[in-house]
Amino acid sequence: MDTTGEIIRRLRREKGLTQLALANLLHLSDRTVSKWECGRGLPDPGLLPELARLLGAGAEELLRGDLRENPPQGGNMKNLKCYFCPHCGAVGFSVPEMKHSCCGRILEPLAPQAPDAAHAFHIEVRDGARQVTLDHPMDKEHHLLMLAFVSGEKCLLFRQYPEWEARAELPLRGHGRLLALCSRDGLFETRL
Numbered sequence: 001m002d003t004t005g006e007i008i009r010r011l012r013r014e015k016g017l018t019q020l021a022l023a024n025l026l027h028l029s030d031r032t033v034s035k036w037e038c039g040r041g042l043p044d045p046g047l048l049p050e051l052a053r054l055l056g057a058g059a060e061e062l063l064r065g066d067l068r069e070n071p072p073q074g075g076n077m078k079n080l081k082c083y084f085c086p087h088c089g090a091v092g093f094s095v096p097e098m099k100h101s102c103c104g105r106i107l108e109p110l111a112p113q114a115p116d117a118a119h120a121f122h123i124e125v126r127d128g129a130r131q132v133t134l135d136h137p138m139d140k141e142h143h144l145l146m147l148a149f150v151s152g153e154k155c156l157l158f159r160q161y162p163e164w165e166a167r168a169e170l171p172l173r174g175h176g177r178l179l180a181l182c183s184r185d186g187l188f189e190t191r192l
């Protein structure tokens, strides 16, 4: 575990800023920044949000002196995680898991559910491709946001829009996970 000062120094260098440059951005003297970094004093609480923003970190992580960095992780596309912010409708993906936050909230990866009748995938081979459709409402309050096909090394994303038919065209071959993200009911998954 580092101290707040060590974290500030590390992040400042990662941003390519000198002590003076960071101090100027905060309208402080470089002596103040130097003091923090040497552990002779902590940033004023009122400065923390701006300092954290400039360093591209969380204020909480700065104060705690711990960035909670993950160990190096590999992971192929099969470990793709999906995140959804119910407040603004933003969708995020990562391989494997990473911290996502939106609208001031920390987002947890969605746990895929087995499709129920309202979220059943229909797959039909036509025109040299697998045509995926869902018989799902597509109105503003309740619609599909995204369809995705995820295999070991590839992820195909198909953005869906209200008022349009939910559909995706997949290559004929390939095994993987077929995902549908619903604006109201979460994530559904079936195997192909």
Ligand SMILES: [Zn+2]
Binding pocket: 085, 086, 087, 088, 089, 090, 102, 103
């Ligand atoms: Zn949001």
Ligand SMILES: [Zn+2]
Binding pocket: 118, 119, 136, 142, 143, 182, 183, 184, 185
């Ligand atoms: Zn739904």
